[in-house]
Amino acid sequence: MILLPVSLTIAAGAALLNLWLSVRVGRVRTKEKVFVGDGGNELVMRRMRAHSNYVENTAFVLILLALVELGLGSSMWLWGAGALYLVGRILHAIGMDGAMWGRMVGTIITMLTQLGLAATALTAVYMTPTSFTSVDVTETVVLEQK
DSSP states (O other): OOOOHHHHHHHHHHHHHHHHHHHHHHHHHHHHTOOSSOTTOHHHHHHHHHHHHHHHHHHHHHHHHHHHHHHHOOOHHHHHHHHHHHHHHHHHHHHHTTOHHHHHHHHHHHHHHHHHHHHHHHHHHHHSOOOOOOOOHHHHHHHHHO
């Protein structure tokens, strides 16, 4: 069995953060009596956009995180990247409510996290020495047994 502790932990945190963002949208919908769409309400729009933006970015980060961990193993750098991403998304959501610095910092963290993970994935693929031998593994085993 392959266990990816970084990816699983960050994915669990991402799921909880998704629930938090959903609840924030639901609360403002109830308060503003907007049950379908955004009703032209700016706060509803901001909360919906914060949630949508989160969903748009998180899948890429989680996929890259899992594949990098699968290919290179767990590392403190990977833990840090995943945790920082979640913090960035919290800051972005708070920023969408009006604290513009949070939105800006959260956006920068999101972009840098994706860029770092993508660069790491590409580096792992293209900088890892590979063998171009076309010998079948079963042939090798048979040859070794003789």
